[in-house]
Amino acid sequence: MKVKGVISEEKVTLPKVREVLLGVEAQRLAAEKEMSYEFRRSIEHANQVAKTSPEKSEALVEQLQKLEKMKPEIAFRIANIMPKTRDELRAIYAKERFTLVPEELESILEIVSSHF
Numbered sequence: 691m692k693v694k695g696v697i698s699e700e701k702v703t704l705p706k707v708r709e710v711l712l713g714v715e716a717q718r719l720a721a722e723k724e725m726s727y728e729f730r731r732s733i734e735h736a737n738q739v740a741k742t743s744p745e746k747s748e749a750l751v752e753q754l755q756k757l758e759k760m761k762p763e764i765a766f767r768i769a770n771i772m773p774k775t776r777d778e779l780r781a782i783y784a785k786e787r788f789t790l791v792p793e794e795l796e797s798i799l800e801i802v803s804s805h806f
Contacts, residue, residue, distance in 0.1 A: 701762065703747040704770045708736035741772045742806060750805040757798070759788060772802055 702710075711733045718725055742750075747769045754765040764782060773779045776795045783790060790798075 701766050703744065703751065703766060704736060705740040705742055705744040705747045708733075708740045709744045711736055739770070746805045750802065753801055753805075754798070757794075759790065759794065768798065768802065772806070773799070774803075775799075 711729075715725065715729075715733060740747075750769045751762075751765045754760050754768055755762060764786075767782050768779070771778065771782065773782065776792070776799070779790075779795055779798060
């Protein structure tokens with residue numbers, strides 16, 4: 691299948707991607723169509739990496755975006771990775787021009803832990 695152009699673009703979390711891929715997989719199985727290697731690997735990766743439900747991950751993104759130093763890209767990255775330690779969270783913020791104080795890191799980690 692060749693893609694000729696992008697119709698629309700939207701940021702989504704990995705649990706949402708997993709949900710969409712599983713829906714497409716169910717349609718293909720019902721129609722008895724063959725699934726490509728790439729598609730099977732995509733489903734396998736989404737199953738391994740997605741750590742929560744789509745609803746919880748989207749609620750997490752919304753709650754994170756209310757914070758002061760939070761960009762939408764970082765909120766989605768945090769929701770996809772679900773960091774458990776300060777070091778994991780600092781790695782996400784490594785490319786930013788600002789650093790977070792320990793209180794801000796702890797508040798983000800508390801928000802993340804409430805959405806597991």
